[in-house]
Structures are given as C-alpha cells and as structure tokens.
Amino acid sequence: MFRLIVIEFLIILFLVSIFAGVFGSIVGIGGGVVVIPVLTLLLGVNIHFAIGASIVSIIGTSSGAASVYVKDKMTNLRVGMFLELATTSGAIAGAAIAAYLNSAVLELIFGSILLISLVPMVTKIGEDIPKNPELKDLSKRLSLKGSYTEPNGSVVNYNATRPKTGLFGMVIAGMLSGLLGIGGGAFKVLSMDLAMKLPMKVSTTTSNFMIGVTAAASAGIYYARGDVNPLIVAPVALGILVGAALGARLLVRARNPTIRKVFVVILAVVAVEMILTAEGIAV
Amino acid sequence: MNLKDPEAMNEIIGNVLRVGVIVSAAIILVGVILLVANSGLSGTASSLVYNQNQIPHGTFDVSLAGLLKGLTTLQPDSLIELGAIVLIATPVSRVLISVFLFAAEGDRLYVYITIVVLALLLFSILVTPFIPLFHA
Numbered sequence: 001m002f003r004l005i006v007i008e009f010l011i012i013l014f015l016v017s018i019f020a021g022v023f024g025s026i027v028g029i030g031g032g033v034v035v036i037p038v039l040t041l042l043l044g045v046n047i048h049f050a051i052g053a054s055i056v057s058i059i060g061t062s063s064g065a066a067s068v069y070v071k072d073k074m075t076n077l078r079v080g081m082f083l084e085l086a087t088t089s090g091a092i093a094g095a096a097i098a099a100y101l102n103s104a105v106l107e108l109i110f111g112s113i114l115l116i117s118l119v120p121m122v123t124k125i126g127e128d129i130p131k132n133p134e135l136k137d138l139s140k141r142l143s144l145k146g147s148y149t150e151p152n153g154s155v156v157n158y159n160a161t162r163p164k165t166g167l168f169g170m171v172i173a174g175m176l177s178g179l180l181g182i183g184g185g186a187f188k189v190l191s192m193d194l195a196m197k198l199p200m201k202v203s204t205t206t207s208n209f210m211i212g213v214t215a216a217a218s219a220g221i222y223y224a225r226g227d228v229n230p231l232i233v234a235p236v237a238l239g240i241l242v243g244a245a246l247g248a249r250l251l252v253r254a255r256n257p258t259i260r261k262v263f264v265v266i267l268a269v270v271a272v273e274m275i276l277t278a279e280g281i282a283v
Numbered sequence: 284m285n286l287k288d289p290e291a292m293n294e295i296i297g298n299v300l301r302v303g304v305i306v307s308a309a310i311i312l313v314g315v316i317l318l319v320a321n322s323g324l325s326g327t328a329s330s331l332v333y334n335q336n337q338i339p340h341g342t343f344d345v346s347l348a349g350l351l352k353g354l355t356t357l358q359p360d361s362l363i364e365l366g367a368i369v370l371i372a373t374p375v376s377r378v379l380i381s382v383f384l385f386a387a388e389g390d391r392l393y394v395y396i397t398i399v400v401l402a403l404l405l406f407s408i409l410v411t412p413f414i415p416l417f418h419a
Contacts, residue, residue, distance in 0.1 A: 006318075006319070010319070056367055056370060056371070059373065059374060060370060063303055063373045066297075067300035067304060070293050070296050070300065071293055071294065077293070077381070078393060081393060081396055084378075084400045085396060085399060088400055088404050089403060092403065096416055141392070212373070213374045213377075213378060213400070215374075216371050216372075216408060217403070217404055217408065220409060220411060220412045223367075223371070223412070224412035224413075230314070230367075233363060234311050234314060234366075237308070237366065237367065238311055238312060238315070
C-alpha cells in the first residue's frame with residue numbers, strides 16, 4: 001500500500017512538472033509558480049519542501065532550455081551576464097532581509113507591482129519586434145546588442161536601451177528570489193521588455209538563462225536548512241527537464257506576439273497567486 | 284574550434300548546460316529506480332512529505348560525510364541528492380567557464396563582470412548558510 005502511494009505521488013509530480021517545464025521555459029520564468037501550489041494545495045506537502053523543490057525546478061528549467069536557446073543564439077550572453085551582477089546581489093540581500101521581514105507583506109507588494117505591470121504589457125500585446133533604439137552610452141560600452149534568426153529566415157538586429165533601469169529591475173528580481181524562493185523570472189522579463197526594449201524572445205530566453213544562476217545563489221541556504229527533500233525533488237527535476245526540452249523547441253518556432261500573450265496570462269496568474277498567498281487564502 | 288569566434292562561446296556554454304542536465308537527470312533516475320525497486324526510503328523523506336506539523340529544518344543529514352556514506356551504500360536518497368547538487372552546480376560551472384571564454388575573446392570588461400558574478404554566487408551558495416544573519 002505504502003509503495004503504491006509513493007509511486008502514485010512520483011507520477012503525479014512528474015507529470016505536473018513536465019507542464020511547469022514547458023511553460024517556464026517558454027516565458028522565461030521558473031516552474032515554481034506551477035509546482036509550489038500543486039505541491040502544497042493539491043498534495044498537501046509542507047511549504048518548506050515545496051520551496052526547496054521549486055529552487056531545483058527553476059535551475060532545471062533554466063539549464064534544460066538554455067542549452068537549446070544558447071546554441072540557437074536566441075539568448076544574449078552579455079546582457080545576461082551584465083544583469084546577473086544585479087540579480088545575484090539582490091538574491092543575497094533578499095535572503096538576509098527574509099530573516100527579519102514578514103513575507104506576507106512582501107508578497108502583497110510584489111503581487112501588486114506585477115498586477116500594475118500588466119497594463120503596459122497588455123497595451124503592447126500585438127507587438128512583434130520593438131522599434132530599435134540607437135546603441136549609445138553605457139549600452140554601447142557594454143555591447144548590449146545582438147541578432148537572431150526567426151524561423152522564416154529573417155535576421156532580427158536589436159540594441160538594448162536604459163541598462164541602469166534594467167539593472168534596478170534585476171535587483172528587485174534577485175531580492176524576490178532570495179526572499180521567496182522563486183526565480184523572479186516575471187520581473188526579469190518585464191525589465192528587459194519594458195525598460196531595455198529587447199525583442200520578446202530575447203527577453204524570455206535571456207531571463208530563462210539567468211534564473212538558473214539566481215536560483216543557484218539561493219540554493220545553498222535551502223539545502224543547508226534541509227529543505228531539499230529527495231522524494232519530492234526527484235520527480236520534479238526529471239519532469240521539469242523533459243518539459244524544458246519540449247518548451248525550448250516550441251519557443252524557437254513560436255512568434256513573438258504569441259509568446260507575449262502567453263506571458264501576459266502567466267503574469268496575471270503569478271500576480272493573483274502572490275496576492276492570495278499574502279492574504280492567507282492560498283498556499 | 285576557434286575560441287576567438289563568438290559563435291564558439293554559444294556552442295561551449297550550450298554543451299556545458301546540456302552535459303550538466305543529462306548527468307544530473309541520469310543520477311536522479313538511477314535513484315528513483317532504486318527507490319521504487321526496493322521501496323527503500325530511509326524513512327525521513329516519506330514520513331515528512333505529508334506531515335505538515337513536523338518541522339523539517341535540520342531533519343536531513345545534509346553533511347558531506349553523510350552524503351558520501353549514503354553514496355557508497357547506494358542509498359536512493361543520497362543518489363537523488365547528488366543529482367540535485369550536480370543540477371545546482373550546472374549554472375555555476377556555466378559562469379566559471381564564461382570567465383575563460385570572455386578572456387579568449389579578449390573582452391576584458393566582461394571577464395571582470397563575470398568574475399564578480401562568480402564571486403557573488405559562490406559567496407551566496409557556500410558562505411551565507413553559515414552566517415547567522417541569514418537564518419530566520
């Protein structure tokens with residue numbers, strides 16, 4: 001009997017994680033948004049283990065999909081590395097603050113910010129490639145530019161703008177993951193899309209590339225606390241990796257406006273989930 | 284492969300991530316197969332999953348010695364733990380290798396940026412768990 005329950009548990013988690021990996025890899029967020037509520041609400045797993053599994057799932061989504069995106073030159077390695085200065089610093093600050101602040105208040109604040117950021121995202125809903133800004137000042141010194149090839153063969157050249165605003169957004173994203181054990185992918189995509197004006201595919205794949213490093217930064221603490229439970233981590237990691245491989249193949253073929261639409265829906269879900277959690281209604 | 288070619292960097296980083304993911308998945312898979320085959324959980328993992336009231340912190344033996352001991356006897360949870368560690372190490376290796384790749388391209392600014400990122404990352408993973416400031 002016990003053995004049956006264990007196998008059933010492993011299979012459910014494996015399937016849910018495939019789903020999380022597909023969505024996470026396409027919109028550049030960790031699968032935690034899907035995995036955490038399923039673990040806690042549906043399967044009644046302790047929240048600490050859910051967060052530990054979420055950290056592992058974020059790294060899995062990131063590394064699994066990034067291996068495809070990087071080879072396809074969809075990910076901008078320089079933009080990613082430059083912004084990781086801010087996300088890793090933010091993650092350390094967040095982990096320190098987490099020990100002293102009420103997480104419900106923070107979730108309410110972050111959830112509200114995400115909800116507000118839906119407005120500019122919705123107004124851009126049909127946008128394919130943003131109007132290309134001139135490469136100047138700090139962006140030029142940091143060579144924050146690039147190009148990628150669409151499935152129809154057309155080459156898209158792009159430049160990043162407002163790197164300092166992007167960097168600021170990334171500090172917030174990093175703090176969020178240090179505080180709450182999530183990838184902070186939603187804030188990363190928003191910063192690259194709204195502030196730095198990168199094409200949607202570059203924003204989501206570069207965010208996907210970065211969340212692995214941000215999550216790894218928080219992993220040590222959760223691991224040392226004993227939150228990485230093998231029974232939960234195993235099916236989640238395997239499912240996420242399968243899902244990320246599938247999702248990465250879908251993204252390369254998808255159109256920018258389609259990805260934007262999927263992102264807006266996920267953003268709304270994440271925002272509502274965070275606010276509900278803060279209010280103590282969910283998770 | 285010509286390391287000065289910017290394309291080489293994408294190839295190498297892509298391969299590093301792919302190898303990390305495959306090795307980690309393979310180790311975890313072996314752990315799961317052993318787990319299901321002999322339903323041999325060391326007890327803690329399964330009893331804690333559904334037990335909301337039990338405080339999990341510190342329940343697992345997260346010491347390196349404990350992990351090595353579990354690996355030599357092929358304990359399923361130790362194997363899965365090792366797989367998770369390989370997965371966590373994958374993005375770290377990607378940053379480490381980027382230092383050399385940017386150096387090969389002759390991009391000094393990005394060599395410095397990447398070294399700072401690597402230092403922050405290693406500090407966060409290896410040092411912060413031992414600082415009381417970071418414990419809730």
